[in-house]
Amino acid sequence: MVPDPLISRFAPSPTGLLHMGHAFSAVVGWAAAQAAGGQWKLRIEDIDSGRARPEFTAAIHDDLHWLGLAPDGEVEVQSLGRPRHLALLEGLRARGLLYACTCTRADIARAASAPHAGETVPYPGTCRGRTEAPAAPHAWRLDLAATGLPMRQHWHDLATGGQSGMADNGGDPVLQRKDGAIAYHLACVADDARQGVTLVTRGVDLVEATPVQRLLQQVLGFAEAATLHHPLLADDSGRRLAKRDHAATLASLRQSGESGEAVRLQLLQKAAPLLATAGLPISASLPI
Numbered sequence: 001m002v003p004d005p006l007i008s009r010f011a012p013s014p015t016g017l018l019h020m021g022h023a024f025s026a027v028v029g030w031a032a033a034q035a036a037g038g039q040w041k042l043r044i045e046d047i048d049s050g051r052a053r054p055e056f057t058a059a060i061h062d063d064l065h066w067l068g069l070a071p072d073g074e075v076e077v078q079s080l081g082r083p084r085h086l087a088l089l090e091g092l093r094a095r096g097l098l099y100a101c102t103c104t105r106a107d108i109a110r111a112a113s114a115p116h117a118g119e120t121v122p123y124p125g126t127c128r129g130r131t132e133a134p135a136a137p138h139a140w141r142l143d144l145a146a147t148g149l150p151m152r153q154h155w156h157d158l159a160t161g162g163q164s165g166m167a168d169n170g171g172d173p174v175l176q177r178k179d180g181a182i183a184y185h186l187a188c189v190a191d192d193a194r195q196g197v198t199l200v201t202r203g204v205d206l207v208e209a210t211p212v213q214r215l216l217q218q219v220l221g222f223a224e225a226a227t228l229h230h231p232l233l234a235d236d237s238g239r240r241l242a243k244r245d246h247a248a249t250l251a252s253l254r255q256s257g258e259s260g261e262a263v264r265l266q267l268l269q270k271a272a273p274l275l276a277t278a279g280l281p282i283s284a285s286l287p288i
């Protein structure tokens with residue numbers, strides 16, 4: 001079901017320059033909102049202070065302006081939500097749902113059976129039950145079993161239909177890292193709720209995050225947003241675009257004099273069949 005009102009969002013991390021894959025994601029969310037007479041919000045996910053850079057945030061604003069995509073309402077700057085994120089964490093701790101974890105990546109890798117290269121190792125729960133903070137550096141993890149919620153989460157994705165996935169596919173998730181940073185899952189769920197997001201639009205590469213994020217929405221008493229996971233844009237040879245492959249950045253296209261409007265129209269045409277499947281036909285309601 002298409003949510004009503006439809007409030008979608010684009011939530012880039014300013015850890016590099018955006019490329020066409022990001023632009024596609026932005027266009028899908030923007031067009032979904034336009035099709036339903038809804039709103040499209042922007043959130044700068046800058047909580048990884050080691051990697052986020054102000055110049056990349058500035059480039060995100062310039063790129064979206066060039067594409068002609070104007071976000072509705074206030075832009076949410078995730079790092080400014082830290083007091084709110086810490087309060088949520090404290091609430092979970094008070095409910096006995098968090099434990100302190102001193103494991104290193106190496107500890108976790110050793111505890112699991114040999115993972116294949118590139119596979120993430122689910123956390124085996126070594127520190128579960130340690131509710132008091134030790135002196136040693138520690139992360140805080142959510143004790144999934146203690147929530148009493150079903151690990152298998154079911155939902156309907158507007159693009160891919162009926163979905164089901166395990167909230168514990170990565171083991172108990174870290175909600176606060178050893179360096180004190182709030183982790184992605186908690187910040188994302190907290191800020192989707194704060195921004196009133198009713199439709200999470202993002203690439204299928206993030207679909208594994210959805211079961212645990214739905215569980216977090218349930219634990220925190222937030223409304224469960226609908227999802228639309230779109231396919232990733234491929235390059236001419238069919239390979240997925242990624243920052244590390246030096247895919248052409250929007251900044252370089254912009255600076256070379258390419259028209260942002262032409263790029264937006266091209267991406268809208270790619271997005272149109274997907275949005276039609278999702279019950280959000282755009283041709284009648286958008287000036288293409």
Ligand code: GLU
Pocket residue numbers: 011012013045188201202206
């Ligand atoms: N900030 C994440 C990224 O840029 C996206 C998070 C999301 O859409 O949920 O990969």
